[in-house]
Structures are given as structure tokens and as C-alpha cells.
Amino acid sequence: MNRMAYPLSALLLLFSAISVAQTVSSSKENEPSFKMNPEFSISTNTGISENHTTLMAVIKMADLEDVLSSDGPFTVFAPSNVAFDNLSEFNLGSFLKPDNKKEVYSLLTHHIVAGNISASNILRQMCQGNGTASFTTVLGDELIATMDGTDIVLTDQFGNTAKITNADANQCNGVIHEIDSVFVPKKI
Numbered sequence: 001m002n003r004m005a006y007p008l009s010a011l012l013l014l015f016s017a018i019s020v021a022q023t024v025s026s027s028k029e030n031e032p033s034f035k036m037n038p039e040f041s042i043s044t045n046t047g048i049s050e051n052h053t054t055l056m057a058v059i060k061m062a063d064l065e066d067v068l069s070s071d072g073p074f075t076v077f078a079p080s081n082v083a084f085d086n087l088s089e090f091n092l093g094s095f096l097k098p099d100n101k102k103e104v105y106s107l108l109t110h111h112i113v114a115g116n117i118s119a120s121n122i123l124r125q126m127c128q129g130n131g132t133a134s135f136t137t138v139l140g141d142e143l144i145a146t147m148d149g150t151d152i153v154l155t156d157q158f159g160n161t162a163k164i165t166n167a168d169a170n171q172c173n174g175v176i177h178e179i180d181s182v183f184v185p186k187k188i
Contacts, residue, residue, distance in 0.1 A: 038170040042076055043068035045171055051178070054084040054092070061096050062105040072173035073116035075135075077143070077154060077162065079182040087182055109139040110156065110183045116174050119167035122152055141185065154179065158186040 036045040043065050046052045055078055059065050068074065084092055096104060113135045122145050125133035133145040144155045152164045162181035169176040 036169040036171065036176065039172055041069040041173045042072070042074060042171045042176060045169070045176070046076075046078065051080050052078055054081050055079060057096060058104055058108050061098075061101060062108045063101075064105070064108060068112075068173070070173065072171075073114075074138075074174035075113040075115060075117040076174065076176045077111045077113075077164070077179045077183075078176045079111065079162070080165070080178055080180065083162070083180050083182050087184070106139060106185050107182070110137055110141055110185050111179075112138045113143070114138055118175060119152065119164065119177065139185070143183075154183075156183045156185075158184075160184060 036049065040048070043059060046056045046059060046068070049056075059068060068076070117135065122133055122135075126145055126147065131146060135143045135145065137143060142157050146153050146155065148163070152167070153161055154164070155161045160181065160183045162179035162183060164177045165180050166178035169178070
């Protein structure tokens with residue numbers, strides 16, 4: 001009986017994960033704040049998005065506008081303006097000063113993974129990883145993906161968590177997943 005329990009559990013997790021991925025993608029497609037042109041780059045679409053003006057300011061401050069316009073591919077876990085507004089740990093206005101360029105760079109690269117990783121890829125890796133998937137940011141830190149009900153939740157090595165609220169905004173050089181929190185590396 002135990003021999004059947006593991007394969008059956010894995011199959012059920014895979015089925016529910018695929019269903020969740022389809023729900024996340026299809027339920028959010030018509031939200032105007034996340035509609036992006038797949039022919040544009042991550043940098044261009046972020047600059048156009050009214051929901052990501054703070055993220056664009058961070059991209060510019062970190063001098064990563066050209067990088068996020070290049071071929072990539074990149075996966076960006078993009079905090080919305082609301083996510084930045086909810087930061088209580090520090091004053092974002094004073095943080096985005098030229099003296100803090102290194103820290104701003106660290107903050108931003110804590111949200112970027114090399115490669116084009118769709119929500120269904122995240123879920124598939126979670127199924128293969130017994131409910132978790134691990135991704136390394138371009139900063140070299142680890143993000144762990146898990147499920148909380150029907151939500152994909154990311155946790156960084158410092159215990160910060162963020163839920164993917166809008167998934168799979170395809171770009172010409174990768175994909176953006178909007179998240180509801182900002183990963184603030186403890187070393188900042």
C-alpha cells in the first residue's frame with residue numbers, strides 16, 4: 001500500500017498544481033494593471049506599467065535598465081507599487097538616493113532569476129521536489145517556492161515571503177510574475 005501512496009500523492013500534487021497554474025494565468029489575464037506587450041522587453045514593459053513605477057525607479061537606480069532590455073532570458077518577481085508602499089522597514093524615498101546604489105542593486109537582483117520560468121514550470125518543479133522548488137537569484141541567493149492553498153508563495157533565505165498575484169506576463173526577453181511583497185535582503 002505504501003508503494004502506491006507516493007506515486008499517487010505526486011500525481012495528485014501535479015494535477016492540482018497544473019490546475020492552479022491555469023487558474024492563476026487565466027483569472028488574471030484581463031487585469032489592465034498587468035497587461036504587457038510580449039514583444040517588448042522587461043525594462044520597456046515595466047516602464048510602461050502604471051502598477052510598477054516604483055520598480056522602474058529601482059531598476060534605473062540600480063543601472064539595470066539596459067540589462068533588462070537585453071536578450072536574457074530573465075524571470076523577474078516584480079513587486080507592485082502597493083508592495084513597495086507596504087514596506088515598513090525603511091523609507092523608500094531616502095533609500096533611492098545615489099549613496100545607496102549598491103544596496104538598491106542588491107534589492108533588485110534579489111528578485112531576478114536567470115532563465116524564463118513560467119508558473120507552470122515552477123509548479124512542475126514543485127511536484128518533482130515533493131512540494132518545493134528552489135531557484136537561485138542573479139545575486140546568488142535562493143528563493144523557495146511552495147504552495148499555500150492555491151497560491152504560489154516564494155520565500156527567500158532571510159524568511160521574507162511573497163505571493164505571486166499575477167503570473168506569466170511574457171516578455172521578449174523573459175517573464176514577469178507580479179508579487180505582493182518586496183524581498184529585502186537582510187544585508188541591506
